[in-house]
Amino acid sequence: MNPDHTQYTHLFGPVPSRRLGRSLGVDIVPFKVCSLNCIYCQLGPTTTLTTQRRPYVAAADVIDELRRWLDGGGSADYITLSGSGEPTLNSELDQIIEFVQQHTEIPMALLTNGTLLGDPQVRAQVSGLDLLIPSLDAATDAAFARVNRPAEGLDVEGLIEGIAAAREQCAGQTWLEVMLVQGINDSDEELSAIRRAVERIQPHRVQINTVVRPPAEPDARALSPAELAHARDLLGPLTEIVAPLPEDYSGDLYHQQTSEAVHDLLRRRPCTINDIALGLSIHPNEATKYVQALLAEDRVEPLQKAGSVYYKAV
Numbered sequence: 001m002n003p004d005h006t007q008y009t010h011l012f013g014p015v016p017s018r019r020l021g022r023s024l025g026v027d028i029v030p031f032k033v034c035s036l037n038c039i040y041c042q043l044g045p046t047t048t049l050t051t052q053r054r055p056y057v058a059a060a061d062v063i064d065e066l067r068r069w070l071d072g073g074g075s076a077d078y079i080t081l082s083g084s085g086e087p088t089l090n091s092e093l094d095q096i097i098e099f100v101q102q103h104t105e106i107p108m109a110l111l112t113n114g115t116l117l118g119d120p121q122v123r124a125q126v127s128g129l130d131l132l133i134p135s136l137d138a139a140t141d142a143a144f145a146r147v148n149r150p151a152e153g154l155d156v157e158g159l160i161e162g163i164a165a166a167r168e169q170c171a172g173q174t175w176l177e178v179m180l181v182q183g184i185n186d187s188d189e190e191l192s193a194i195r196r197a198v199e200r201i202q203p204h205r206v207q208i209n210t211v212v213r214p215p216a217e218p219d220a221r222a223l224s225p226a227e228l229a230h231a232r233d234l235l236g237p238l239t240e241i242v243a244p245l246p247e248d249y250s251g252d253l254y255h256q257q258t259s260e261a262v263h264d265l266l267r268r269r270p271c272t273i274n275d276i277a278l279g280l281s282i283h284p285n286e287a288t289k290y291v292q293a294l295l296a297e298d299r300v301e302p303l304q305k306a307g308s309v310y311y312k313a314v
């Protein structure tokens, strides 16, 4: 069952996800509060670059929506904390996790940039999750600065240390995601440094991704299939490539209809991701997924206008 989008502010989907099946997104920070400002960010530039934890979104409001969704018969393969920024910045994260664990058997995942996992309090809050998906795009400070453009006070050693500690403490699995950008963090030296970090962290899986979504910076470019295969070999036996296959929307009427609605909108006028989200009352992350699938099918194309990325139907 899909939520009525007009009823929910913090829930989106369930959206089809290659890794997680049907994933209900739970967005617990406002657009776009994050401790990083990654050059490949699908949501555009970070507007509040911070490591300050706060109840940016009140846990009670999120819990109220989750309760309604569950009472309405909501089902998904995962309930995933993610969204419009870095979810661990929400200091009331533990209340939301606790509610879900007490009220449903649906497993819970966290997509995180990993920068706050060095904080023992954050680790304690997330240690009961079924699946942690932290990102590690760099293992030297120079590449970290280039690709992730972190908030003041963050460094790559603290990031790796925090992810390793969380891996050890977390009851569930840890899948490390590595987002590679051509010419920015894909040199053999950088990949070797990331491999050493992988050996230290000991994740259950390493998943390489590249820029297939609309990036924050127009010159954030994807690796070719051959470059991705080379990176996979350098990163070691646990590594798999999860990009650049498009999401599969076939076989689900809701997703087919929404995908067509996005395409119709883009036939009428070029839109940014936010325009699409507002126009169709869907979450920006969900809008991004449809645009990504339409891009892969060559049914839409990006265009640069006034410093923003717009999309139009081909």
Ligand code: SF4
Residues within 6 Å of the ligand: 034, 035, 036, 037, 038, 040, 041, 042, 043, 046, 084, 085, 086, 113
């Ligand atoms: S990709 Fe994730 S971590 Fe990076 S800026 Fe965007 S929301 Fe933040």
